[in-house]
Amino acid sequence: MNTSRNNKLNPNVVGRLSLYRRILQSLAMEGQAKVFSHALAKRAGVTASQVRRDLMTIGYTGSPSSGYDVVALGEATNLELDAPTRQPVMLLGVGNLGRAVLEYFHQAHARLEMVAAVDVDPEKVGRVISGVATYSAADLPDLIKEKGIDVAILTLPASRAQEATDLIVGAGVHSLLNFTNVRLRVPDGVFVENMDIGIALAKVAYYGRREEGRRGE
Amino acid sequence: MNTSRNNKLNPNVVGRLSLYRRILQSLAMEGQAKVFSHALAKRAGVTASQVRRDLMTIGYTGSPSSGYDVVALGEATNLELDAPTRQPVMLLGVGNLGRAVLEYFHQAHARLEMVAAVDVDPEKVGRVISGVATYSAADLPDLIKEKGIDVAILTLPASRAQEATDLIVGAGVHSLLNFTNVRLRVPDGVFVENMDIGIALAKVAYYGRREEGRRGE
DNA sequence: GTAACGACGTTACGTGATTCACAACAGTAT
DNA sequence: ATACTGTTGTGAATCACGTAACGTCGTTAC
Ligand SMILES: NC(=O)c1ccc[n+]([C@@H]2O[C@H](COP(=O)([O-])OP(=O)(O)OC[C@H]3O[C@@H](n4cnc5c(N)ncnc54)[C@H](O)[C@@H]3O)[C@@H](O)[C@H]2O)c1
Ligand SMILES: NC(=O)c1ccc[n+]([C@@H]2O[C@H](COP(=O)([O-])OP(=O)(O)OC[C@H]3O[C@@H](n4cnc5c(N)ncnc54)[C@H](O)[C@@H]3O)[C@@H](O)[C@H]2O)c1
Numbered sequence A, B: 001m002n003t004s005r006n007n008k009l010n011p012n013v014v015g016r017l018s019l020y021r022r023i024l025q026s027l028a029m030e031g032q033a034k035v036f037s038h039a040l041a042k043r044a045g046v047t048a049s050q051v052r053r054d055l056m057t058i059g060y061t062g063s064p065s066s067g068y069d070v071v072a073l074g075e076a077t078n079l080e081l082d083a084p085t086r087q088p089v090m091l092l093g094v095g096n097l098g099r100a101v102l103e104y105f106h107q108a109h110a111r112l113e114m115v116a117a118v119d120v121d122p123e124k125v126g127r128v129i130s131g132v133a134t135y136s137a138a139d140l141p142d143l144i145k146e147k148g149i150d151v152a153i154l155t156l157p158a159s160r161a162q163e164a165t166d167l168i169v170g171a172g173v174h175s176l177l178n179f180t181n182v183r184l185r186v187p188d189g190v191f192v193e194n195m196d197i198g199i200a201l202a203k204v205a206y207y208g209r210r211e212e213g214r215r216g217e
Numbered sequence C: 001g002t003a004a005c006g007a008c009g010t011t012a013c014g015t016g017a018t019t020c021a022c023a024a025c026a027g028t029a030t
Numbered sequence D: 001a002t003a004c005t006g007t008t009g010t011g012a013a014t015c016a017c018g019t020a021a022c023g024t025c026g027t028t029a030c
Helices: A011-029 A037-044 A048-057 A070-081 A096-107 A137-147 A158-170 A197-208 B011-029 B037-044 B048-057 B070-081 B096-107 B137-147 B158-170 B197-208
Strands: A087-092 A112-119 A132-136 A151-154 A175-178 A191-194 B087-092 B112-119 B132-136 B151-154 B175-178 B191-194
Touching: A011 A037, A011 A048, A011 A070, A011 B197, A037 A048, A070 B197, A087 A096, A087 A137, A087 A158, A087 B197, A096 A112, A096 B096, A112 A137, A132 A137, A137 A158, A151 A158, A151 B197, A158 A175, A175 B197, A191 B197, A197 B011, A197 B070, A197 B087, A197 B151, A197 B175, A197 B191, B011 B037, B011 B048, B011 B070, B037 B048, B087 B096, B087 B137, B087 B158, B096 B112, B112 B137, B132 B137, B137 B158, B151 B158, B158 B175
Parallel strands: A087 A112, A087 A151, A112 A132, A151 A175, A175 A191, B087 B112, B087 B151, B112 B132, B151 B175, B175 B191
Antiparallel strands: none
């Protein structure tokens, strides 16, 4: 709900930088060596001003004649966004969504490393799912301390989300990606990013409505 | 990228109203008849002012003594958010994520009805997955017109997202929930909600970093 | 050689969203 | 009855964020 203790960038900027980085990787693949703020902006769906301003906040500087160096800027964003070391992550709730996310982690771009999945279902505990070992929820605090986990992904039933959060935050986790539809109560200094699919659906439903007095097209 | 033609509420407000509605449903389950803005705000993770302001925009009014009527306010938000009729939705790309979303639609809260899934994989086409018939991508324009689909969910590979978008937008879809990591180019009047899991991961990774000079706790 | 151009970095500005603050008011207690 | 409490509805103030604008400077054209 509130941004964390000592990171200077705000979440919107972090999000856009991550987006720029992804685009820069594509450009590098395409063999582009340089890029102008306008081109980057177009691909990212923002204004050129926004791009320049964001790059200013990380102190990267380009050239008025040739723009930004694709590789160098990519590395600059990596430096800003990525931890100097691997970051262990855990996932709670190996259901439909949890499995999809685990699968997605195979092509992990960031420096995040999925080190543990947790479930209460005895069918799942002990098995290796999508390359990740699954543990019992009872082992949570030990697991977190042992592996030094700071980040967790919540894909468990909404009814269990708050208690699980209390448990893992107590054990040291302080950054959460929350896929459940509850708003978690967390102490100051703990970062929560909500991916609320229900709300996203409400929005597309709302704007998908075709009113009777439809003008245009 | 831009809000649609004739809906008066803006996306943030729609999102919060949807959140309030969900909370009101919980409260109703718990047998609460009335609720104050503070209580609603606490559960939603916003300020009480924000709640009152949002309710003002939909014209619902409570009582200074007893607050808001849980049921009546719930119905007021339904009236504002829901289409008067069922809204047919389609999903493109029945992969890991697509299946999870289809499964999720079984407990569909909103007035959205999943009427078709689309894939290019011949293994999937023609089968019924999570209660939804799967069609070939070749049938897309017919499908959209025939079923009157205005809303689509994109869970197909990023490399195919733009072309698929062009196709379905051309056929009349004008509200998209985009799970891929590309920023779609769409004409004015088409609403796109991005659920970018990669960016969400970048954020939790960033704020999960524990800096060397860690103060507090 | 010099003028014109175009993109960058940065500051200033505008806009929209959120929060503040308070008058009005229903209920309650005395 | 009257004073008090606590909450609503809402105009005003604030805040955050994105956008525009502009000075600077390398490059290019002539
Ligand atoms: N599937 C989707 O597309 C989707 C969409 C929107 C929201 N969500 C939300 O994501 C969450 C998970 O959805 P799902 O479809 O994967 O549900 P699911 O029921 O398939 O999976 C939930 C998993 O969590 C496990 N679990 C239960 N209690 C647990 C605990 N205390 N600790 C650890 N694991 C526990 C269960 O055993 C199960 O494996 C839900 O909150 C749901 O509302 C899912
Ligand atoms: N799985 C996740 O947790 C996750 C996380 C972040 C982003 N994503 C994104 O979501 C998208 C889907 O992810 P996934 O893991 O489900 O991938 P997936 O490969 O499991 O599924 C993709 C599906 O789309 C189908 N498809 C391919 N081309 C198509 C077309 N033109 N029209 C219709 N369907 C087509 C494929 O046959 C396949 O079934 C990807 O863009 C991915 O980057 C997924």
